[in-house]
Amino acid sequence: MNSVPTRKSDLDTPCLVLDLDILNTNIAQMQTVAAGAGKRLRPHAKTHKCSALARRQIEAGALGVCAAKVSEAEALTKAGISGILVTGPVATPEKVRRLVELRAAVPALMTVVDHRAGVELLDQALRARGLTMDVLLDVDAGLHRTGVKPSDALELAGQILARPSLRLKGMQAYAGQVQHIQTYEERQAASLACLREAAELFRKLRRLTADCVIFSASGTGTFDIDIRIPEITEMQVGSYVCMDAEYRAIGSAGDAARFTSFAPALRLLTTVISANQNGFVTVDAGLKALYRHGGVPEIMGAEHAGMAYDWFGDEYGKVSFPDTVAPPPLGSVLELVTSHCDPTINLFDRYYLTRGADVVGVWPIDLRGCSQ
Numbered sequence: 001m002n003s004v005p006t007r008k009s010d011l012d013t014p015c016l017v018l019d020l021d022i023l024n025t026n027i028a029q030m031q032t033v034a035a036g037a038g039k040r041l042r043p044h045a046k047t048h049k050c051s052a053l054a055r056r057q058i059e060a061g062a063l064g065v066c067a068a069k070v071s072e073a074e075a076l077t078k079a080g081i082s083g084i085l086v087t088g089p090v091a092t093p094e095k096v097r098r099l100v101e102l103r104a105a106v107p108a109l110m111t112v113v114d115h116r117a118g119v120e121l122l123d124q125a126l127r128a129r130g131l132t133m134d135v136l137l138d139v140d141a142g143l144h145r146t147g148v149k150p151s152d153a154l155e156l157a158g159q160i161l162a163r164p165s166l167r168l169k170g171m172q173a174y175a176g177q178v179q180h181i182q183t184y185e186e187r188q189a190a191s192l193a194c195l196r197e198a199a200e201l202f203r204k205l206r207r208l209t210a211d212c213v214i215f216s217a218s219g220t221g222t223f224d225i226d227i228r229i230p231e232i233t234e235m236q237v238g239s240y241v242c243m244d245a246e247y248r249a250i251g252s253a254g255d256a257a258r259f260t261s262f263a264p265a266l267r268l269l270t271t272v273i274s275a276n277q278n279g280f281v282t283v284d285a286g287l288k289a290l291y292r293h294g295g296v297p298e299i300m301g302a303e304h305a306g307m308a309y310d311w312f313g314d315e316y317g318k319v320s321f322p323d324t325v326a327p328p329p330l331g332s333v334l335e336l337v338t339s340h341c342d343p344t345i346n347l348f349d350r351y352y353l354t355r356g357a358d359v360v361g362v363w364p365i366d367l368r369g370c371s372q
C-alpha cells in the first residue's frame, strides 16, 4: 500500500472512511443502552468485517462478537478476538471439520444448530476429536431463513441434550424480517410479538437444563424495543456501528421519519470524473464500490442538497442535480452514506479512520471475502 495521506481530501477514491468520533459514540451509545437494561452485547462482526473494530467493541464492554460464517470466526480468532458465536448453522462435513478444528484451539467458541442432521454431524466430529462444544438452538423467529420451527424446538433440544459432546447453552432468535419496518410503532408491535413467543420457548428450555443461560437476539432496528424482553440476555446487533441509508430511512422513537439513534460513521468517498452533460456528472463509484441493495445512497453536505446518486454501471455512478444547484466540479469529492453497509464493506480492503479533515489511521477489513 502507498503511504497513507494525512488529509482526508488527499485520499484516493473510491474508498471507505470511518469517522472515529461518530464510531466511538455509536459504540458507547449501544453499550450504554444494553447495560442500562441489564443486557450484554455480542455485536455482529458480519457488518464491519474488521477485527480492529471488533476489539474496540470488546474494549467498550462487549463480551465478544458474532460471526456469520466459520471463515469469519477463523479470521477473528487469528486476530486474537475471543467470545465468538457463529450465528449461521453448519451443514456439511467439511464445514463442521473446520468448525471443530477452530473449537480445538478456542474452547469458548460457540455455534448454533437448527436441525437434527446438523446436530449429528457436529456430534460425530467432536467425538472423533474427544471435544465438547457449547451450542445455541437457532430458533426461527419469523424470518424463515434459518432456525428450527418453534414447534420442533423442544424435540431438537432433547436431541442436543442426549449428546454429551454438546452443551446446550441457550438459544438465538433473530427477527430479521422486522428490522426495517418503517414506523416505530409497527416495528415495535411486530418485534415484541415474535420475541415474546421466543421468550416463552426460552423459559421452557431453561426448565430442561440449568446450562441454558443465553438468549441472543435483536438487531439495530429493534435494539431499544427488544431490551424490554426480560428473558433476552444478549444482543447481536450489527449495523448500528457503521449505519447506512437503509436504516437511516426508517422511523425511530424520537423521529417518525428518521432513524436518529445512531449517526452514519461509515462514508464512501467518490470523485467526479466526468462533467460534460447537462443535469448530471459521473463519479468513480459504481456497482463494484457501492453495493446495490437497501436504501438510496445519501450524498452528505448541505451544499449537495437536492443531488441524487444512481448506479451507472460497474465502475461509475451518476450524480444528478436540479437547475437550482451548482454542479459539482470535475475532480471534486462527494461523501456518500452507503445503501447497505455490510455488502459494501465487503468490497474494500481497508477503512481510513478520520477525525474532522484528518486521516488518523487505517484498519484492514481483514474478514473481507470470508463468506465460507
Ligand SMILES: Cc1ncc(COP(=O)(O)O)c(C=O)c1O
Pocket: 044, 047, 087, 174, 176, 179, 218, 219, 220, 221, 236, 237, 238, 239, 240
Ligand atoms: C443472525 C443475525 N444477527 C444479527 C444481525 C444484525 O442485524 P443488524 O445489522 O440489523 O443490526 C444480522 C444481520 O443481518 C443477522 O443476520
